Structures are given as structure tokens and as C-alpha cells.
Amino acid sequence: TFSLTSDGDYSSEIPTGTNAGSYTVYYKDSSENVSTINVTINKADPVVTISANDLTYTGEAQELVSASTTGGTLTYSVNKKTTNLLVSFFTSLFSSGSSGTIPTKTDAGTYTVTYSVTGDDNFNSTQESSLDVEIKKATPTVSVTANENLTYNGETQALLTGSTSFGELLYSETEDGTYTSTIPTKTNAGTYTIYYKVEETDNYYGYGPY
Numbered sequence: 411t412f413s414l415t416s417d418g419d420y421s422s423e424i425p426t427g428t429n430a431g432s433y434t435v436y437y438k439d440s441s442e443n444v445s446t447i448n449v450t451i452n453k454a455d456p457v458v459t460i461s462a463n464d465l466t467y468t469g470e471a472q473e474l475v476s477a478s479t480t481g482g483t484l485t486y487s488v489n490k491k492t493t494n495l496l497v498s499f500f501t502s503l504f505s506s507g508s509s510g511t512i513p514t515k516t517d518a519g520t521y522t523v524t525y526s527v528t529g530d531d532n533f534n535s536t537q538e539s540s541l542d543v544e545i546k547k548a549t550p551t552v553s554v555t556a557n558e559n560l561t562y563n564g565e566t567q568a569l570l571t572g573s574t575s576f577g578e579l580l581y582s583e584t585e586d587g588t589y590t591s592t593i594p595t596k597t598n599a600g601t602y603t604i605y606y607k608v609e610e611t612d613n614y615y616g617y618g619p620y
Contacts, residue, residue: 411437411438412424412425412435412436412437413425413435413436413437414433414434414435414436415436416436416444418436420436420437420438427449427451428451429451429531429532430451430452430453430454430531430532431450431451431531432448432449432450433448433449433450433451434446434447434448434449435447435448435449453529453531453532453533453534454480454481454532454533454534455533455534455536456479456480456481456482456527456529456533456534456536457479457480458477458478458479458480458484458525458527458536458539459477459478459479460475460476460477460478460484460525460541461475461476461477461541462474462475462523462541462542462543462544463475463476463543465543465544465545465546466518466545466546466547466548467516467517467518467545467546467547467548467576467613467614468548469516469576469613470516471514471515471516472514472515472516472545473512473513473514474488474512474513474514474515474521474523474543474545475512475513475523475525475541475543476512477512477525479527480533481527481529481530481532481533482527482528482529482530482533482534482535482536483510483527483528483530484510484525484526484527485510485525485526485527485528486510486511486512486513486523486524486525487513487523487524487525488513488515488521488522488523488524489521489522489524490515490517490519490520490521490522491519491520491521491522491542492519515545516545517545517612517613518545518546518547518548518612518613518614519544519545519612520542520543520544520545521542521543521544521545522540522541522542522543523540523541523542523543524538524539524540525538525539525540526538526539547612547613547614547615548575548576548613548614548615549614549615549617550574550575550576550577550608550614550615550617551574551575551576552572552573552574552575552579552606552608552617552618553572553573553574554570554571554572554573554579554606554620555570555571555572556569556570557569557570557571561599562597562598562599564597565597566595566596566597567595567596567597568593568594568595569593569594569595569596569602569604570593570594570604571593572593572606574608574617576608576613576614577608577609577611577614577617578591578608578609579591579606579607579608580606580607580608580609581593581594581604581605581606582604582605582606582619583602583603583604583605584605585605585619587605589605589607589619605618605619605620606618606619606620607619607620
């Protein structure tokens with residue numbers, strides 16, 4: 411018969427344990443002599459599943475990875491990659507510290523996410539690993555339409571209506587002229603050609619001029 415304490419109730423059922431740790435099992439023979447045996451349940455190695463999310467710049471913060479672990483706590487740190495050695499040096503100095511929250515970023519670029527598991531009573535800690543995650547530059551959705559049914563009335567009238575999902579629409583009366591964000595207006599009757607564009611930035615591609 412068995413028991414997990416020397417003076418506890420003895421039973422023919424074999425003792426079981428769930429959590430990692432060392433256990434002393436007491437058992438009696440047919441003559442009621444008590445003996446002991448020590449049993450250890452070792453900590454488990456956590457199984458980590460992590461993958462880079464498919465991301466494109468939206469102007470909002472986005473989670474860089476999807477991740478889970480069978481035990482312990484996942485912690486992360488993140489650096490933005492750059493080919494500029496000086497920028498890379500200072501970025502590493504001021505990189506985000508470790509956190510148990512999945513890292514988020516807003517700007518387009520490639521980020522290195524470093525992760526590890528901090529163990530607990532039942533699971534071991536793991537060494538750091540890393541993966542690269544890219545937030546791709548966005549392509550603006552641009553809509554420009556000529557205002558219809560314009561008739562001379564002696565007043566200035568807007569020639570078109572325009573919108574863009576990213577950046578600012580710029581207009582010019584010549585393709586290689588000076589572009590401004592002011593919607594072009596005219597007073598006199600006639601036919602006008604307006605060029606428009608969106609200038610490229612680090613977060614989205616340019617559009618035009620058209």
C-alpha cells in the first residue's frame with residue numbers, strides 16, 4: 411500500500427503527481443514495514459509557436475507576430491533594422507526593453523523581434539531566438555475626377571475633386587512645374603489640363619504625376 415505522507419492513509423492505488431517537483435512515496439509491505447522511494451517530475455521544455463504577421467502600413471500600430479507557448483511566459487524585445495551603421499548603433503542602444511506583450515509597430519520597415527520564455531514552476535526557461543518582420547510600404551488609393559457641368563459664371567470654380575488614402579494630393583498645371591495641395595480653380599471658360607501626384611515617403615509609395 412502507498413501514501414504520500416508517513417502517517418497518512420495508505421491505499422493500494424499508485425500515487426500520482428501533476429506538478430514538477432520531488433515527491434517522497436511511502437509504502438508498506440505485508441508486514442506493515444514502511445519504506446520510501448523518491449520520485450522527481452522534471453520541468454518540461456515549453457513548445458513555442460511564433461510567426462511573422464503579413465503586414466502593410468496602415469497608419470496604425472500593428473502586432474508584429476502571432477505567438478503562443480505551452481508554458482511559461484513569452485517575452486519580447488524589438489529593434490528596427492537599418493543599413494545605416496550609425497543609426498543601427500543608436501537604435502540598439504535605445505531598443506525597446508523586454509515585455510510580455512506582443513510588440514507593435516506603426517512605421518514601414520523591417521524589425522527584428524527577439525523572444526524567449528521565462529520559466530515557471532513547471533516549465534524551463536528558453537534561450538533567446540529572433541525573427542525578422544516586415545511592415546511593407548502602402549500603395550495609396552487615389553481618386554481624382556474632373557468636376558462636371560462647369561459653366562462660366564464670373565467666379566472662380568474648382569476644377570476637380572480628389573482624395574488619397576495616404577499622403578497628400580498635390581496639383582500642378584504643368585507636369586514638371588510646382589505642385590501644391592491647393593485644388594486648382596479657374597474663372598474663364600476653357601479646357602485645362604491638371605497634373606496630380608502623391609509624393610513617396612518611408613511609409614507609402616508615390617503616385618504619379620498623371
